[in-house]
Amino acid sequence: MSFSERLLNLCTAAKAYNNSIATDILTEGEILPPSQDPWYVASGDLRFKQPGDVLRIRHVPALVSIVEKSSAAYHILYRSTDSCGQPSCAVTTLFVPASLYYSQTGKAAVVSYQFAYNTANVDCSPSLALAGAMAKSEPNLGIKASTSLITEMLSFGWIVNTPDHLGPTAAFGASMQGGHATLDSLRAVHKLLRLQDGPDFNTAIWGYSGGSIGTCAAAELQSSYASDVEISATVLGGLVDDISADFDKLIKSPIAGTLIAFLVGITSQYPEARDYLQRRLVKDSKIEFMSVLNVQVTEAVRRFSGRHLLIL
Structure with a gap:
């Protein structure tokens, strides 16, 4: 079985690696807003978990039908740290491309894109909104469907990570929260990818406008908070200043x-x-x-x- 094929079974691999990781499949009829979905709430004492530990993973077939060029999509609940240094959790969505890119040195590519969802409403988090509001264009505001951007990334063969970097309280503007959630999402994703005994990979982080807040913070915090996360490139645009x-x-x-x-x-x-x-x-x-x-x-x-x- 190829590495690409094994990425279609991340839930099985996660369960085999650690039986305490809850696995599931989210059908279209079961989709709930994060504020109403108990899946988004971590169980147990997070103090005994390490940042980036995978707590839950579920397959989300509905996103595959919405986001072109994807062969699988997963929600991953992972341990993180809030702005005050307290244990927290966050969710990221991982998209597997239909065909993987490999560099000249044989490495795959992971891109973490931090969306500018710019809201204090947790129910607008990308993990849910990519199947709803973010899948639609807003012509009057000049906003293109966010799913089309992911499709473009997937067309290059990149594995795409899109964290709910504002966290479980939709802490728009909280740079520490965003930086931690971004880095810990990559810790979680890297762990899952390495379970598949595949190639090594290069990782880039990318954020524009409101998404640049968490991306910039992640780049600044990487050496002190997550030195184990190797980042090959950081792409920033529409920077939010003071x-x-x-x-x-x-x-x-x-x-x-x-x-x-x-x-x-x-x-x-x-x-x-x-x-x-x-x-x-x-x-x-x-x-x-x-x-x-x-x-x-x-x-x-x-x-x-x-x-x-x-x-x-």
Whole structure:
């Protein structure tokens, strides 16, 4: 059996390697939002797990029918670390190409793409949204279907990793969270690939706009947090710089809703900051402000476009 064929049976390999790893298959009729799906919640004490340990893996055939050029797709729940250094978990989606690329030295290629899903709503995480909202174009906002980007990567024969790098609380803007989740997703993926007794591989990380936050953090944290993860290349675009420096411009801009999601997202990692934020909100608009917890980024942008956030 070839390496490509063995990648179609990662669930079996994971179970054989460690019987405590839960395996499953997710049928289309069983798909639930992360906030309602118990599969996304780690069981047991995460303190006894190491960052990057695979906790669960499930085959997701529905994504194969949505994302062209893929021969298999998996959800992987793995141990990670939040912004405060506490044990946490995250989910990544792994796509196996129909035909694998090999370099001149015989290495396969792994690309970790951190999507700019820019939301404080955990139900918009790529692991779910790639089968829904992210599979659709938004012509009015100039947003192309995210699944088409994965298809392009797969067409080159690359193994594609797409982590929910904002974590289980959709901590948009929390760079430490994003960096840890990205690196730990690669730890988990590398472990699973090495179970297949295949070729070595080169790994690249890639992020644009909101996806550059976790990608840049991963590149910066790699040597101190995950020196065992070898990264051959880092690709960054649409870099997000110091938000506070542009606050006055953003509070009444067409993308003001993204700033709200940023504030709500990052404070999910810091309860005291979240409490302070909510105490400072105007009573009459508090519900509207916090509604970003329940909408996707495109709706948040439409809802708050051009509105002055200080006088909501």
